[in-house]
Amino acid sequence: MSGRGSGAAGPLLLGVRHHGPGSARAVRAALEEARPGVVLIEGPPEADVLIPLAAEEDMRPPVALLAHAVDEPGRSAFWPLAGFSPEWVAIRWALEHGVPARFIDLPAAHTLARGRDEGGEGEDGEAGGGEPAAGADVRVDPLGVLAGAAGYDDAERWWEDVVEHRGVGDGDAVAPFTALEEAMTALREEYGSGGHGRDLVREAHMRLRIRAAQREFEDGVAVVCGAWHVPALRHKAAVAADRALLKGLPKVKTDMTWVPWTNRRLARVSGYGAGIDSPGWYAHLFGAPDRPVERWLTKVAGLLRAEDRIVSSAHVIEAVRLAETLAAMRGRPLPGLSETTDAVRAVMCEGSDVPLALVHDRLVVGEVLGEVPATAPAVPLQRDLARIQRRLRLRPEAARRELELDLRKETDAERSGLLHRLRLLGIGWGEPAASRGSTGTFRETWRLRWEPELSVRVAEAGVWGTTVLAAATARAEADAVAARGLAEVTGLAERCLLAVLPEALPTVMRILADRAALDTDVGHLAQALPALVRSLRYGDVRGTGTAALAEVAAGLAERVFVGLPPACAALDADAAEEMRRHVDAVHGAVGLLGDAPAPGLGDLRARWRSVLRTLSVRDTVPGVIRGRSVRLLLDDGELAQDEAARLMGLVLSPGTPPADAAAWIEGFVGGGSGGGLLLVHDERLLGLVDTWLTGVPAEAFTDVLPLLRRTFSAYEPGVRRTLGELVRRGPGSRGGTATAGAGRPGFAPGLDTARADAVLPVVRLLLGRDGDDEAARVAGSAGVPG
Structure with a gap:
């Protein structure tokens, strides 16, 4: 192959597989043999000034070149590099030997401009901006075609057999590249640009850069690029033709830097034109000095032992033997990843894919994050x-x-x-x-x-902004101005308190007060109140002043109290269920507001209880909301159990349509509110429900069944089981102690003081130092002698 002598002999074209450890080893060997005067690498030329950073001690791959448009930072592209990437090896070789290294691909300025104009991906980098343009041809996979021609159904396995497992021989270091170039030349003759016409423009730019380097350097030019491009770079195209292809390309102002990359991202089909399924495995192949299979299986054994799995040296030996046997049976020169994986599954994982998934995540892919030096450019x-x-x-x-x-x-x-x-x-x-x-x-x-x-x-x-605090403050203020609804602003106020942005709060609070004053939808107000209440609590724990927030919250609560009863009238089933959720949210918010240490919030609970009483007895309010209001009052101790039973009895009377009664039950004991336990422990309420249900006419039962099933299916299995047992035994059979025997639910007529005394030591232990006094108080309130 030409390219070892002077620049007139032609460039040394080293066609590689991106992220290929075999290609990386071959590139290093070829560069050591040829000793070129300059190394040209496929990549954006704007990154030339960043190449010296690759020699820094703090630079640890995987890393990536990041290009982004100055005026639109979200418009970006990556060029990832691993320690086993041929491009990275070429860069490090050039830096170690004092040889200039340059990137020769199409500039990122054109790549990003194309991405903006066409909404597609840019070159071999991974570009933001969406999917490839509609109608674009599917690009030919060169390795897939070559693997198929060789009788392989897996391109990865073919590449391992012909490159990774063959290594670099003792003869001509350029021979592997010569063979690969011949194969790619045949493919380019068959497929042309392979359905990706943009390659023609890129290759024209690379040829121009190669010609310029040949004129500048007399010691020879080495080019490291994707093997697909080698035939085109070898082609003797006219300079004028190449310049014509590049004329008029759109461009944007671009900044570039190095950023950390991860093995997980290398495993995606992105960046430098090809993703790899097993970056951790490839890194191992590149770094292992000898006996890669034995060293790999030893790593696997160490990982599994760290996870408390029993893996001995005998397991490792047996896994190595099995992997070698599988490779021989499959006609492979050495065990590859598939053989070692099968051996690990059979020998070390006992056929289970669960520990094998751990091996895949931790070793085959690897949880590695690269590092870049602090001297790298950054915003x-x-x-x-x-x-x-x-x-x-x-x-x-x-x-x-x-x-x-x-x-x-x-x-x-x-x-x-x-x-x-x-x-x-x-x-x-x-x-x-x-x-x-x-x-x-x-x-x-x-x-x-x-x-x-x-x-x-x-x-x-x-x-x-130039700092995190300043940027977050400015973003919060802009979002508040652009917010469309009241709930969006209240959520933003909560986020400002969580993020401790005191300078943004005045703007957010002013907009919040304006939106709250103008919004008349009770549903919107009810949705906004919980976020405000959470904000009060978070502000308190973070030491942030929340006086203005408390004032808005109090005003919002007052408007909810006034508007909720009329808003609950004449609602269909779906709207009633949505309003019930609003009632729950407001109830929780008012409970927290009553605890908030802020002025003007003291009597909110009393006013809210008055609203609930109104909702519980108003006939125009849907049954699900009336039932929920009764339940909330009962839980808060504002409604006696006798009164709750009376209200339930009225609703479940024969004069109430079955559908309305079922909705009331859903509101009272449904919605995952612990209603099942309430029925277990209050036999009167269970008896009322049982009596009503058995009396529902057959023609109406079909209509109420879906609602009842939704109500009772939300209960825990143990609660449903207990309710079924109680109903099976029937009302009135639970009055004696005989029915409350061991293992059987039921209610005795009085308190069993002996059983109550048995738990007092535990109560004292739980309550701590003041446990004796508190336990005595609890016992006294329950009627148990202290």
Whole structure:
């Protein structure tokens, strides 16, 4: 192959598979043998100034070149590189030997402009902007075609057999590239551009850059590019023809930098034209000095042992033997990933795919996040975020992890504020999760995972400010102005308090007060109130002033109280169910408002109870809302059980249509409100429901059955079982102690003091130091001698 001598002999074209460890080894060997004067690499030329950073100690692949439009940061493209990528190996070889390295692909300025104009992906990088343009031809997969010609149904397996397992021989280091070029030349003759005409433009630009390098360097030019492009670069096209292809291309002003990448992202079909299914496996093949199969299975054994699975040295030996046997049976030169995986499943995982999934996630793909040096170009917002991450010891990681925060601690409170600010900016590094073991507002749980795309989101958010605090404040104010509904503004007020944005609150509160004054829809007001109440509580735990918020919340509650009864009249079934949910939300909000340490909120509970009483007895209110109102009053101790039973008896009387009675029952004991336990422990209410249900006429029973099934199917299985037993035994059979024997539900006529005394030691233990006095008080209130 030509290209080892002077620039006049032609360039040394090294066609590679992107992210291929075999190609990477071959590139290193070829460069060592040829010793060119310059190394040209497929990639955006704007990144030439970033190449020296690859030699920094803090630069650890996988990393990616990120290009984004200056005026539209969300318009971006990535060029990912792993430690086993041929392009990365070529860059490092050039830096280690003092040889210039340059990128020669079409500039990112054109790539991003094309993405904006056509809504498609850009070149070999991974570009934002949507799917490829409609009508675009499907691109030919060169490796798939070659694998099929060789009788393989799997391109990955073919590539492993012919490249990864063959290694670099002792002879001509360029020979593998010569063979691959011949194969690609035949494919280009058959398929042309392979259904991707944009390659012709890119290849024209690469040829022009190669010619310029040949004129500049006399010691030879080496080109590292995708093997698909080699025949086109070898083609002797006229300079004028190449320049004509590039004339008039749209362009945008572009910035570039290095960003961390992950193995998980390498495993997608993106970036440098090809995704790989097993980046962890390829990294192992590239880094293993010898005996790759034995070393791999030893890694697997170590992982499984760390997960408390019993894996011995004998398992490793047997797995190696099985993998080699499978390779021989399948006609492969060495065991590949499929053989080692089958051996691990059979020997180390006992045929189970559950531990095998762990091996795939941790080793075959790998949870690796690269690093870039602090000297890499970055927008000011990125630098401020990195500084805060270091100070708060919140290191970005590729693996998903949970973070428990106690907001009473200063560092945890700052971490919470940072994560909420980033979410407000659209940077979803963390997702809130339910806290285990605590429902207090001083605890938060987050699930964190850093994805490479977040670097684009950070650059995009840089338009709002140069610091995280300033950007989040500006974004919150803009969102408040653009908000369409009252609930949207109240949600934003809550997020501002969570993110500790005191400078944004005045603007948000002013807009909130204006929207609340103009909105007359009771449903909208009811939806907005809970968010305001949560904001009051969060503001309190974070030490944020909430006086203005409390004033708006009180006014909003008053308007709900006035407008709710008329809004509940003449509703159909769906609207009544939606309004019932609003009643539940307002009830919970009022309960919290009564506890809020803010002026003007003291008598809200009393006024709300008055509203519930009105709803519970008004005939024009749908049954589901009347039943719910009675239940809420009963739960709060504002309605005696006798009165609740009387109201139920009236509703379940023969004069009430069965459908209305069923809706009332749904409101009273449905909706996952613990109604099943209420019926278990109050035999009068259960008896009323039982008597009514058995008296429903046959022609009406079919109509009420769906609602009743929805009501009772929400109960826990144990509750349904107990209710069934009570109903089977029938009302009136539960009055004696004989019916309340061991293992049988029922009610005795009086309190069993002996059984009550048995639990007092446990009560004292639970209540702590003051347990004796408190237990005596509880016992006294229950009629048990202290």
